Amino acid sequence: MCSPGVYLLEELGCSMCLAIPGKILEIHETGDLRVGKAQFGGITRQVQLSFVPEARTGDWVMVHVGFAISVVDAEEAEKTYQILQSMGLLDAELPPAEAL
């Protein structure tokens, strides 16, 4: 298991496609920009929040090259996770793959 710091460095290494989830700690409006601080594991970084005007402190955002590009939909994430979890229940009712 990697530490959060290792996660972050690893993800930052491939910057062009990835976005990583961070939790917004504070928000400021400064001139033409909306900026804030977000926490990634144990690390805090400044993030640009201009593309997520709906984001509030405590929300999770996906951050790409320093910009939040979406607010993580906690309900959708939970729904997906429940589907993935319940899949195990269904599988228990099915014969093992080898038998097919």
Added chain:
Amino acid sequence: MKYIDEYRDRDIAQKLLARIAQRAQHPWVLMEICGGQTHTIMRYGLDELLPRGIELVHGPGCPVCVTPLEMIDKAVELASWPDVILVSYGDMLRVPGSKSDLLNVKAKGGDIRVVYSPMEAVRIAQANAQRSVVFFAIGFETTAPPNAMAVWHARNLGLTNFSVLVSHVIVPPAIRLLLTQPGNRVQGFIAPGHVCTVMGASEYEELVHEFRIPIVIGGFEPVDLIQAALMLIEQLEAGRAELENQYSRSVLAAGNVPARKIMHEVFEVCDRKWRGIGAIPQSGYRLRPEFAAYDAEQRFGLHEAGVEEPAECISALVLQGKKKPHDCTAFSTRCTPQTPLGAPMVSSEGACAAYYRYRRHTIPS
């Protein structure tokens, strides 16, 4: 970390793989189109965990890799000038142009600064009013809005020493090109989740209907990608061709409207050459005429010089999913991440570099 750990869960991944084994009755060829996804597939060996008949091929999804040689040459030229500070994403430094790369220029004293965010480039321009700061603006639709915001912000600040060398590319025209090529093998696409976070679903709906091919918008963690593959296989086995969204925790059907607004204020669609593939119509962004003052190519009078790519490189076939990296005679011998011949070897997110890094660099018999 929340929203990462649960998507790297071994038990869930195994359950998904078991379900794929149950559902897959036929061989299928699936393509992911984002370098971040390619990287995850190779890093976790997902291609080897899938049933034998399910083949993953890797599309032209690395914006670093597909940046044309000519554009690298322009960045190298600019970085060599003493009064210029060239600011770039770190991934670009090793990418070879026709004669040199940025790392080489930096070693010879060129002032090249690596940033994580384009806003840092603006700050560098503010702090160096006597010098010209050029930001090398590359990336897909995910990165275009942040880069556009940097230009927008620089204009609001009244900066006159800031400009951008733009080489943005757009995903759907590349998918369209692949699907119209003779001998196309791809039967289903995993669409890039972060591009779709910005752009929304509509362009991919169009592709589904135009080509009757299933597309699943996918995330970047191993569970995301296995689930996306399962969703594609279930569609293919049932004879369906629909757009589905596996990455619903980030992707809304409408995408990110404020991000697209600033992107369209600053950039307009243009034809663009892709390294390893060639020119694709309407496949890139350039600055709008209103922002010409921030165009480094105009400001510094850079000219287009046609450059040939190495003949031995089969990257065009790799990027279309027709060949695997290790099918190339130069792979891991004359072409390595240290001395790349072609596009997919130049960045860690390129298919050849990912194969090289994750134990696939044995020379084929």
